[in-house]
Amino acid sequence: MSAPQLTVVVPVHRVEKYLPRCLDSIIVGAPAGVEVVAVDDASPDRCGEILDEYARLHDQIRVVHLAENVGLGRARNVGLARARGEYVWFVDSDDWLPDGTVAAVIDRLAMLNGADRQPADVLLVGHVRAYPDGRTRPDPSDRRLHAAPDHLLAGLAERPELLSVLHTAWNKVLRREFLAEAELSFQPGWYEDCSFSHPALIKAARIGVLDRVCYHYRQRGQGGAITRTSSPRHFEAFDQYEWLFAWLDSVPAWRPAVFSLMINHYIVIVGNDDRVPRELRRAFFRRMVEHYHRYRPVDGYPRPAGLTGVKHRLISGGAFGLYVGLRRAYRAARSARHRLRRSEPARPSGGPLVAVRHAA
Known part of the structure; x- marks a missing residue:
């Protein structure tokens, strides 16, 4: 069996209310060559059961159950270690992708890489913030994607302002061998995206851009995410x-x-x-x-x-x-x-x- 083109890593913890929508948005209508590695980070709710049921129904989903909670960054590292795709995309389990997104990402990578070309190390994608009342709002930093050319950029040297695009893992599709060569993984603790996203863009020799909404970033209420949690x-x-x-x-x-x-x-x-x-x-x-x-x-x-x-x-x-x-x-x-x-x-x-x- 040939290796998949794209692995979507989904770390999961306390999101049983949102998890089915996330998984459906990845696998429904996805082209061949896509796999999902879902990491149950010792979730105390029904997330583990939901993942196992989806894996029984969909061959492209593999589930890893962790014995103890390790946090978002380390759970992503577990998924990355088990990924087989040429590219990897970290999708948070309370968020979701618009219809047709996975196919659009794969098409964009195929167009950028082409025949006899060096492959893209990172593909930046657009997103919106999605609110409980159904409203969506573009992120201001995504404006930097609008003027990006259709060809591969020669890293940040060609467009240094792209370093200011929101520093998250989920708005970047990354070549797996590039991550291994650059020795990039997630650090433990909160705000782990800071120490991953910036090095990934700085180290990338070839950067592509997909200027379309590829990700719905769910805005949850007080305590629903670390950005809405009062804590030391x-x-x-x-x-x-x-x-x-x-x-x-x-x-x-x-x-x-x-x-x-x-x-x-x-x-x-x-x-x-x-x-x-x-x-x-x-x-x-x-x-x-x-x-x-x-x-x-x-x-x-x-x-x-x-x-x-x-x-x-x-x-x-x-x-x-x-x-x-x-x-x-x-x-x-x-x-x-x-x-x-x-x-x-x-x-x-x-x-x-x-x-x-x-x-x-």
Whole structure:
């Protein structure tokens, strides 16, 4: 039996409500040459049973049951070790793929690789955030995919801005031999995508782009994902970036770009009320300041403009009080704008906005 062209690795834990939709979106209508390696990360619900039932019905699904929970990154590594495909795609089990996506990915790889061409190391794909009420929203970073050419890029040297595309594993289809040659795998702990996604793009000699929505990234409520979970474990982001900057010693040219992305990521984490507990935010800020001064490139870095750039300056100066004040002022202004929009008179259909003058 010939090796499959694509292995989809699906780590599974506490997602029995979402798992069938995820699996169906991968295998229904998938062309030949696709396999699924599902890793049951000692899930305490019915996920293991659901996976076994799907494996009985679909020959292309293989299931690995782990005796103990190892976390998302290590579960992905287990799936990667058992993958047989030329390419591997890490799909989270609470997300799903639009109809026809797997076939579109395989067609794109075939077009890019062609006859007698060096194969793509990474294929970047588009995604949307999917909300519980059915709304979807494009990710702003996906705009960098729109102008990408149809041919293979000569790595990030040709399009360095692609490093700023959302740093997740699931928006990248990766050549399995490339991962082995680059010795890339997932680190343990939360925010494991940081220390995997950036090195994968930096090491890739040939990058392709599929500018279409290939992935629905489910936005779950409080506690449904680590981005909506209040926990001290958000401090593990610092461990991931410490590993990443040690790795960057071998490719120092990329340190300035990654440094700016790191600080921006910390700003997102500490600015989300659903993540770092209130009583730990000062300590988190201190770690941000420490990393700012430890890893800031000697020759500077591309500091962002606008409000984000102001935050970079406050982090540089260790000004926690001013940082908190800026955050409160911004939120107050945003709330005022929302109230103003709600109080504006409705625009009559078929005509311009009519101003209503009230008596004093």
